[in-house]
Every structure is written in C-alpha cells, then in structure tokens.
Amino acid sequence: MPDGSSGVSLPVLLREDRDAVTTLTLNRPAARNGLSLALLDALRAELERIAADNAIRCVVIRAEGPVFCAGHDLKEITAHFGDADGGHAFFADSMARCARVMQAIPALPQPVIAAVQGMATAAGCQLAAACDLVIAAEEARFCTPGVEIGLFCSTPAVPLARAVPRKAAMEMLLTGEPIGAEEARRIGLVNRVVPRAALDGEAAALAARIAGRSALAVQLGKRTFHRQAGLPLEEAYAAATAAMVENLLAEDAAEGIGAFLAKRAPEWKHR
Known part of the structure; x- marks a missing residue:
C-alpha cells in the first residue's frame, strides 16, 4: 500500500x-x-x-x-x-x-x-x-x-x-x-x-x-464491562450478574477456583 x-x-x-x-x-x-x-x-x-x-x-x-x-x-x-x-x-x-x-x-x-x-x-x-x-x-x-x-x-x-x-x-x-x-x-x-x-x-x-489468563474469562469480562458502563445501575447489575453466572458455569472457573484452593497453578482450557 x-x-x-x-x-x-x-x-x-x-x-x-x-x-x-x-x-x-x-x-x-x-x-x-x-x-x-x-x-x-x-x-x-x-x-x-x-x-x-x-x-x-x-x-x-x-x-x-x-x-x-x-x-x-x-x-x-x-x-x-x-x-x-x-x-x-x-x-x-x-x-x-x-x-x-x-x-x-x-x-x-x-x-x-x-x-x-x-x-x-x-x-x-x-x-x-x-x-x-x-x-x-x-x-x-x-x-x-x-x-x-x-x-x-x-x-x-x-x-x-x-x-x-x-x-x-x-x-x-x-x-x-x-x-x-x-x-x-x-x-x-x-x-x-x-x-x-x-x-x-x-x-x-x-x-x-x-x-496468560483464561481467555474466556477475559473476553466475557471485557464485553460485560463495556456493556454495563452504558446502563443504569439496576440494569448494569443485572447484566453483570448474568455474566458472573455464565462465567461460573465455564470449565475455566471450576479449574481456577480448584487451583486456588489447592494452591497450584491453573491449567486453562479457555472454555
């Protein structure tokens, strides 16, 4: 070019x-x-x-x-x-x-x-x-x-x-x-x-x-951050709550929490 x-x-x-x-x-x-x-x-x-x-x-x-x-x-x-x-x-x-x-x-x-x-x-x-x-x-x-x-x-x-x-x-x-x-x-x-x-x-x-973080958590978090920023407080919490539930259901959340409790490094699946 x-x-x-x-x-x-x-x-x-x-x-x-x-x-x-x-x-x-x-x-x-x-x-x-x-x-x-x-x-x-x-x-x-x-x-x-x-x-x-x-x-x-x-x-x-x-x-x-x-x-x-x-x-x-x-x-x-x-x-x-x-x-x-x-x-x-x-x-x-x-x-x-x-x-x-x-x-x-x-x-x-x-x-x-x-x-x-x-x-x-x-x-x-x-x-x-x-x-x-x-x-x-x-x-x-x-x-x-x-x-x-x-x-x-x-x-x-x-x-x-x-x-x-x-x-x-x-x-x-x-x-x-x-x-x-x-x-x-x-x-x-x-x-x-x-x-x-x-x-x-x-x-x-x-x-x-x-x-080096879970790609799923980071991407979901970025999307939710930008979405909630333009919403009234109650709607922002609703959007963030739904995102937290979605995140908790992901494999990486179970892996990350388990690794934290076991005091070991997590192995991310990015899903």
Whole structure:
C-alpha cells in the first residue's frame, strides 16, 4: 500500500504475532502516522482477523517514528475541498470508516493496549482513548487541537469523554492544548508512564500477563464491562450478574477456583 507521504510503496500497518499477543504498528512515520483511508482500512481488516482468531488473547497498538498518531490525514482531506459537493461524500466516508475502527476496538473480544511513544493528536488521541489500556512514554503528549483550526474534535470526544472526567475532556477539547503523560495518567487517560526505552517491553509484559489468563474469562469480562458502563445501575447489575453466572458455569472457573484452593497453578482450557 502507498504510505501517502512519499509515493513509495510501503505497508501502512505492520503485524507481528508472538505467542498469544498480536502487535499492530502504525507505519507512516513520514506522515506522522496520519489515519489515511488506507491505514484505517488496514486497521479494520486486521482487527476483523484478530477477532476471529482464538489463538490471539491480547493486542498492542504502537507506532513507528517520533509521533504516535497525528489524527486524520489533513492532506488527504484538503484534496477534496474542491470536489463538486465540497468534499461532503469523501468527508462522510472518511469519518464513517474511522468510527468503525474506533468502535471495533472496544468490541474486539481481546483486550487492546496502546503503547504511546510520542504525540497523540486529534483522532490519534481518539485511537489511544478507544483502547482498553494505555501505556505512555514519559515524553508522550495527548491533545485534541481541532478547535485551533476551526474543526472541533467531536469524534475524538466520544472515547475521550468515556475515558476521563467530563470537565477534563472539555478542557482538552475547548483549548486544544496538549497534556503530558503524567497529567494524562492523573485524569485516567493513561494507565502507566514509563521511560521511552522501556515502553515496548512494558507493553509486551502487560500483554503477556493478560494473555496468560483464561481467555474466556477475559473476553466475557471485557464485553460485560463495556456493556454495563452504558446502563443504569439496576440494569448494569443485572447484566453483570448474568455474566458472573455464565462465567461460573465455564470449565475455566471450576479449574481456577480448584487451583486456588489447592494452591497450584491453573491449567486453562479457555472454555
């Protein structure tokens, strides 16, 4: 696929499978890993493959170069201002493709970890916020600067407002000012902050730890967590109670409880 910046044919997304962990690497460093249509389509295709692969139990999303992701590819967007419809069809298609990717991440059975090494801007911040967990390098920055160019970050606001307190999200959206990794951790956007040299190792270690759990329990738990979060309290408890009963009936629950009582390591069947 063309990388959209130099005309050279390069894969815009790299995939590496190691044990039960898949690492997806945004690979448009010369374009600040902007979310071109090609990159969005590649992400969606890989997420669909991963969702259907029971051997994969955790996913890491990382990026090449100094920038994690600068958001939508503004050069690609600008090229359509002169369309007969003013760019309406292209803009609608681009935003819809992006929304499908961002929704596919929480819907993915496997947990997803973002490893953010640099700036995550606009839809790049959206991508990080959509992930289940975020590990950031000390120099990482997060911002939703659309307001500075007359384009409010309405779609990045969706996962951002679900990841951090409302007023913290609104301050980021209204000012467009970047926040550092430690501030992002303080407000709940980031789980851990580590030195840059330790970032990939920390993400891999966390992914391996998650992958070592019962896949059935983790996947059921992720699905239930996202479902109950949008429900009123009584309905949330009903959904969570049903999930607990379903989980208790699984082979892995009997194995895990038995192993705990016997003080031995469990042997997961992932069912």
